[in-house]
Amino acid sequence: MIPIKSGKEIAKMRQACQTASEILERVSELVRPGISTKEVDEAAADLMHEAGVKSAFLGYRLGHRVFPGNICISLNDEIVHGIGSQRRIQYGDIVKLDIGVIEDGWVGDTASTVPVGMIDPRTEKLLRTTEDALRRAIGSALEGVRLGDVCASVEEEAVTHGFSVVREFVGHGVGRKLHEEPQVPNYGKRGSGPRLKAGMTLAIEPMINAGTAVVRLLDDGWTVCTADGLPSAHFEHTVLITKAEPEILTFRSQKQLK
Numbered sequence: 001m002i003p004i005k006s007g008k009e010i011a012k013m014r015q016a017c018q019t020a021s022e023i024l025e026r027v028s029e030l031v032r033p034g035i036s037t038k039e040v041d042e043a044a045a046d047l048m049h050e051a052g053v054k055s056a057f058l059g060y061r062l063g064h065r066v067f068p069g070n071i072c073i074s075l076n077d078e079i080v081h082g083i084g085s086q087r088r089i090q091y092g093d094i095v096k097l098d099i100g101v102i103e104d105g106w107v108g109d110t111a112s113t114v115p116v117g118m119i120d121p122r123t124e125k126l127l128r129t130t131e132d133a134l135r136r137a138i139g140s141a142l143e144g145v146r147l148g149d150v151c152a153s154v155e156e157e158a159v160t161h162g163f164s165v166v167r168e169f170v171g172h173g174v175g176r177k178l179h180e181e182p183q184v185p186n187y188g189k190r191g192s193g194p195r196l197k198a199g200m201t202l203a204i205e206p207m208i209n210a211g212t213a214v215v216r217l218l219d220d221g222w223t224v225c226t227a228d229g230l231p232s233a234h235f236e237h238t239v240l241i242t243k244a245e246p247e248i249l250t251f252r253s254q255k256q257l258k
Contacts, residue, residue, distance in 0.1 A: 003199025003241075004175065010240065012106045013175060013201055016053070017238045017249035020108030023047045024099045025252055027071070031114045033091045037073045040097075041084030045070040048101060056100030056107050056178045065221045072098035072111075074223065079207050079215060079232040080169055081222040091117040094127065096234045100178055109174050109203045110250035111236035123231050126163060126210050130233035133157035133186075133206040138239055141246045143198045150196070151188030154206045158186075164213035166232070169224065171205040174238055196241045201249065205236030 004010050027044045048055055048070065060067040067081070074082030074096040075089070082096070089095060098111040113127050133154045140150050155165045171184030182194060186206050196202075211230035218225060226232050240247040 003197050004201060009106075010199075012104050013108075013240070014249050016101060016103040016106040017108035017110070018251075019051050019053055019103050020099050020101045020110050020238075021250040021252050023051065023101065024097060024110050024112060024250075027097055027099065028112060028114050031089060031095050031097070031116060033116060034088055036084075036086050036088050037075070037082070037095075038084040038086055040073055040089075040095075041070050044099065051101075051103075053101040053103040056102050056109065057098075060178070067222060071100075072096070074098075074232075074234070076231050077226045077229045079166055079209070079224045079226060080234060081224055083220060083222055089116055092119055094119060094123060094231055094233065096232075098234065098236065105176060107174050107176070107178050108250060109178065109236065109238050110252075111205060111234050112252075113233045113235060122210060125161065126208065126231060127233045129157060129161045129163055130206050130208040131235050133208060134204060134235045134237060137204050137206065138237060138246055138248060141196060141202065141204065141239055141241060143196055143241055143243055145196050146191055147182060147184065147193030147196060148188035149190050149193075150204070151185045151193070152190045154208075155187040158206070158208045164209045164211070166207035166209060166215060166224075167213060168215055169207060171203045171236070173201065174203045175201050198241055198243050200241040201238060202241070203236055203238050205234065207232060207234045 173180035
């Protein structure tokens with residue numbers, strides 16, 4: 001990606017990310033037992049319309065496949081790219097919400113995992129570890145640092161706690177387009193990769209599994225699940241690399257990454 005240089009561009013990117021963040025917060029509040037994932041998706045669409053933005057995911061093409069949802073909503077062992085349906089959320093589920101919006105030509109991208117009521121201690125640890133991995137990766141995303149150092153920090157956090165990272169799906173640069181260079185894997189070799197430059201905007205998004213790192217694709221052609229059926233967690237922020245500390249553009253007012 002070409003680093004953003006002008007203050008006007010940064011302001012527009014910041015606004016798109018804040019809109020995505022606000023929509024994610026509001027959608028998260030709707031997640032409860034009995035609501036269908038399609039109802040959640042439709043509510044997200046209404047909020048986007050209200051904010052005057054478009055979904056960055058609806059109609060996204062990958063080969064011959066076209067994504068049909070306004071957001072990605074993935075439950076339990078589903079890792080990413082889940083599609084809203086008539087399936088109803090149950091008490092004890094974990095729900096991954098991935099929100100991408102296009103505002104004034106710029107993309108904001110963010111995700112969170114929402115527990116529904118009480119969840120088992122192992123799954124609670126998974127969520128906490130994934131969020132900690134994101135926090136650690138963001139903290140290391142300083143100008144001049146090798147990208148491999150940022151990526152390696154995610155896997156180190158996961159493995160330390162007995163979990164595994166998804167390797168087939170990665171974070172990415174984001175700005176004028178949803179997916180830009182460089183790719184930001186959740187694993188890496190320290191001291192490798194390009195050096196981060198001020199003005200880069202990166203979607204850093206740990207996807208961490210309770211069991212195996214192996215994944216499988218469902219028949220819908222989009223939803224990615226763990227091969228062993230154990231839960232997976234996903235958190236994401238869009239981050240601006242600066243001359244000083246990294247700026248979380250999709251900062252949320254809730255407990256995540258205060």
